[in-house]
Amino acid sequence: MNNEQFLSVASQSLLGNYRSAPVVFTRGKGCRVEDVEGKKYLDLCAGIAVVSVGHCHPELTSAIAEQAGRLMHISNLFWNDRAIELAQQLTKRTPFAKFYFCNSGAEANETLLKLARRYHFEQGDKPRTKIITALASFHGRSMGALTMTGQAKYQEGMGPMVGDVEHVPFGDLAALRAKVDARTAAVILEPVQGEGGVVSATPDYLRGARKLCDDAGALFMLDEVQTGYGRTGRFLAREWSGVLPDACALAKGIAGGFPLGAVGVTERISKGLPPGSHGTTYGGNPLACAAALAVLRIFDREKLVENADRIGVHLGERLRALAGDPNLAAAVEARGIGLLRGLSIAPAFEPGALLAEIRKRGVLVSIAGGNVLRFSPPLCVTADEIDEGLAVVESVLREATPIKAAGSRS
Numbered sequence: 469m470n471n472e473q474f475l476s477v478a479s480q481s482l483l484g485n486y487r488s489a490p491v492v493f494t495r496g497k498g499c500r501v502e503d504v505e506g507k508k509y510l511d512l513c514a515g516i517a518v519v520s521v522g523h524c525h526p527e528l529t530s531a532i533a534e535q536a537g538r539l540m541h542i543s544n545l546f547w548n549d550r551a552i553e554l555a556q557q558l559t560k561r562t563p564f565a566k567f568y569f570c571n572s573g574a575e576a577n578e579t580l581l582k583l584a585r586r587y588h589f590e591q592g593d594k595p596r597t598k599i600i601t602a603l604a605s606f607h608g609r610s611m612g613a614l615t616m617t618g619q620a621k622y623q624e625g626m627g628p629m630v631g632d633v634e635h636v637p638f639g640d641l642a643a644l645r646a647k648v649d650a651r652t653a654a655v656i657l658e659p660v661q662g663e664g665g666v667v668s669a670t671p672d673y674l675r676g677a678r679k680l681c682d683d684a685g686a687l688f689m690l691d692e693v694q695t696g697y698g699r700t701g702r703f704l705a706r707e708w709s710g711v712l713p714d715a716c717a718l719a720k721g722i723a724g725g726f727p728l729g730a731v732g733v734t735e736r737i738s739k740g741l742p743p744g745s746h747g748t749t750y751g752g753n754p755l756a757c758a759a760a761l762a763v764l765r766i767f768d769r770e771k772l773v774e775n776a777d778r779i780g781v782h783l784g785e786r787l788r789a790l791a792g793d794p795n796l797a798a799a800v801e802a803r804g805i806g807l808l809r810g811l812s813i814a815p816a817f818e819p820g821a822l823l824a825e826i827r828k829r830g831v832l833v834s835i836a837g838g839n840v841l842r843f844s845p846p847l848c849v850t851a852d853e854i855d856e857g858l859a860v861v862e863s864v865l866r867e868a869t870p871i872k873a874a875g876s877r878s
């Protein structure tokens with residue numbers, strides 16, 4: 469079947485909740501993917517910052533196959549060797565003392581929310597239930613994570629939201645100070661707002677937020693679902709500010725494309741979720757954890773975090789050059805860090821049309837925050853691949869004609 473035939477079946481049999489582009493992928497290798505008609509694409513999106521070691525890395529593929537032939541699932545009624553090994557590895561690579569495993573970013577953030585409340589409950593501080601997150605944040609689609617998400621469009625028609633969650637403007641320490649009080653269980657922030665348009669928090673903001681929480685007896689937590697696992701050129705983005713959160717949510721790149729989420733916590737709050745208080749059937753299943761262990765081995769051998777740092781600098785320079793080009797009216801501002809970068813598009817241009825044209829010319833990127841082309845390639849991407857992809861982006865931007873009067877509201 470070709471793309472069109474698959475799409476026709478999809479429209480009859482899939483729910484229709486996604487705005488997927490009209491192309492059906494069937495295979496991938498490294499930074500390249502291929503659709504069902506054999507057309508090849510350079511993937512600078514990586515399944516939204518997930519395919520950390522590149523598509524179908526042979527070591528990851530064989531680790532999954534080997535584990536699938538040994539033990540796939542046992543549940544948390546018992547222990548399994550792979551989850552224990554992974555937790556131990558992560559405690560060595562991060563400042564966190566204990567780990568919890570789940571299946572997605574939303575679930576990891578649900579865990580942050582529940583952990584924050586339950587921790588204070590266990591301390592005998594029952595009124596401390598308020599959760600503070602940022603406007604323009606994205607934390608996932610389940611009800612708790614959706615409530616934490618500071619973007620009304622995702623909540624439309626889904627109310628009522630979970631109670632006692634408040635939002636503050638991102639980056640505004642005074643606004644945060646005005647909200648954090650003796651009822652605050654936790655402040656939860658992304659170090660870089662990915663879905664919000666690739667907007668970085670300054671180190672001072674994160675350090676200030678940490679201090680406000682300390683002074684008020686609240687917990688400070690980071691959602692590193694998009695920024696974690698080498699994406700910004702550090703294993704965790706928190707390293708750029710030196711801030712140590714009480715807990716941190718991870719997912720996306722952790723198992724290279726296999727579904728897995730995690731929460732790391734410091735020793736201090738590690739008793740916050742007592743036995744029976746939280747869990748999930750698949751969480752920490754041996755198959756996902758074997759994949760995550762293979763990802764760590766590949767990270768080490770291929771020095772992928774270092775590569776993300778180095779190639780990320782190159783990507784940033786190239787994007788700044790596009791943004792600074794006076795003949796490129798569509799490109800406004802280069803943002804982000806490491807291999808999580810964005811190029812904001814002038815209001816007179818239609819980002820969706822630019823994205824589609826870039827895709828037609830064989831390069832995959834995504835849109836964040838409505839008007840930002842987001843670049844989140846596999847961490848193994850090379851400078852040549854970045855140059856190849858950006859040459860296409862540049863040609864599309866150069867040929868783009870404004871379709872809206874600048875400043876118009878539609």
Ligand SMILES: Cc1ncc(COP(=O)(O)O)c(C=O)c1O
Nearest residue numbers: 572573574606607608662693694
């Ligand atoms: C920062 C952040 N948190 C949470 C999520 C939700 O993760 P998932 O889609 O795996 O539930 C995302 C997804 O884009 C994210 O970027």
